[in-house]
Amino acid sequence: MSDLPPTMRAWVYREKGHPSKVVKLETDFKTPQPADLGADEVLVEVHYTGFNAVITILIQSLNPRPFSFFLPRRDRVAVTELEFAGRLIAAGGNVLASRPDLKIGELVIGFVDASKAIFTGAGGLAEYAVAPAKTVVPYHVPGEEQPKLSIEEWAGLGGVGCTAIQVIDRAGVKSGDKVLINGGSGGAGAMMVQVTRSVVGPNGRVVATCSGANVELVKSLGADEVIDYRQCAPLHAYLAASEHARTPFDAIIDCVGIQDLFTHSTAYLAPGKTFLNIGGMDIEYSMKGILKGVWTQLWNRFCPRIFGGVPRWYRFYSATPDVESLERLRKLVQNEEVRQVVDSIWGFEDVPKAYEVMQSKRAKGKIIVRVRN
8 A cells, every 4th residue: 555644634632621622633643554553453544433422521521641641741642532434444464364354445344442542542533543453344244235324324333333232231131121221312322222122122112211302213213112301300200100110120221321310220120130321420520520430330339238229230331342243233234123323424624513512412313523525
């Protein structure tokens, strides 16, 4: 391949704060080069990037590369976001032999390494990105029918899709179960409703919450019952006084992060069943807030009931994208059991506006940025 340009355009931040204010476009950011790849890494020309709520929280809570105290201030910079779709342009020495499905020049979908993004600043909202081969799969597999979703839709699907698949597995959801999904219209929630529907089947029951404006959307994704959380506030009190107290849920998946929903869950979550949180529990945007959030997760999970703990299983889960989950997601898409819900697609220069929508917490589905045409 021809040499890559020494610099590229990338959206980066150099201090914590509101993403629409502190994330800036730099046009001379150093381009990752094929010669610098690890043996199991790939280099991708990024076409689209999907936004992730966790990144929005981190940008507001922590300075970039927060544990790199020894670095000069000018080097404490991070490229934002994790998931992408684009063209594979280079691979490390071990990749092509171990992953014959990955071919140079072909379109791929995947993720940068989340821990590497936090500690080294190597994110995905840039013209080029490095990712572990284990988190990248081809957009189209030769010999299979054409993809049911566009490449731009896939740019924001992998993260929420892997999360939904892995969460359902860990919650032990099975055919015929009754499941509550709190926050069914956001990027993660919309996918969670669909994957849950595919697992519980026609004999199961999917109940979801959202605002009144999104009720029809969530029903169209497969929810049997949709609760307007504004009309039924506080949600935990409504559930405790409803039929759900008599026929409790087999699992609760919280895509928002409402501590009261777990604290009172004995009224509507069946004994021995799991409350699984992927929402973060309304943390304060600071290091103190993150530490408080971590303490809350540990208390919820490990505090015995004799000290005031809730007698229900609790898990906080952050997905680890992998080839197996992505391939399972591809099958669901190709079988038309799930579809992507896109809130909006933004031009590369409009990233601050996209972050304003993300921060509003009113997005209906995923927010995607077009990096190049």
